[in-house]
Amino acid sequence: MLSFEENLRKESILNGPLAMRPEHVGGIEETDMNSFERVRAEDKRIINGHADVNQLVPFKYQWAWDKYLAACANHWMPQEIQMSRDIALWKDPKGLTEDERRIVKRNLGFFVTADSLAANNIVLGTYRHITAPECRQYMLRQAFE
Structure with missing residues (x-):
């Protein structure tokens, strides 16, 4: 082997x-x-490298792989979380004040737009220049989130 x-x-x-x-x-x-x-680890470069971008190991940039693993561990999907109490609180006319509802709506609107812009910048602007596979893996993880 x-x-x-x-x-x-x-x-x-x-x-x-x-x-x-x-x-x-x-x-x-x-x-x-x-x-x-x-591919040898010492041949890898973050930008403008000539090593195979599909060969993940051996790692040269262990920090990027560690960040990828941490992002995977910290990720959750909406289907995995029980939100029935949150939905009931939102639907209850006495659950939140109008100011609290406005803050939630504005924050959601801001973060949805910010996440979309960040994902576009990662995928369209930066990813194509990165040649170290462990860094590319982490960037794709960020774009997914």
Whole structure:
């Protein structure tokens, strides 16, 4: 079994049981076979890197992966939360004052718009420039939320 630390040898790619032989894959030339090496953490860059953006490990930016895991742990979906008491309080004419209702509506309106703008900025403006996969993973998580 391969570990993430060992590099694939060119011979195993060309002659192994799952060999990628140039005659079976169109357009692969002999000079391209050097690109089958595993990505090394020191080769990764946050911006303008040339390492494979789809190979997540080994990590170079552990902080980004830690933030991704923390975001996953802190996330919840509306279907997972019992909100019947909140709905009853909102529908009850004596549950909230008009000022409290106005504050809730304005805050919801603000955060919905702010979240939409932030997600658009992440996906459309920033994500395409990031080349470290662990950073890209965290950014996509932010955009999802």
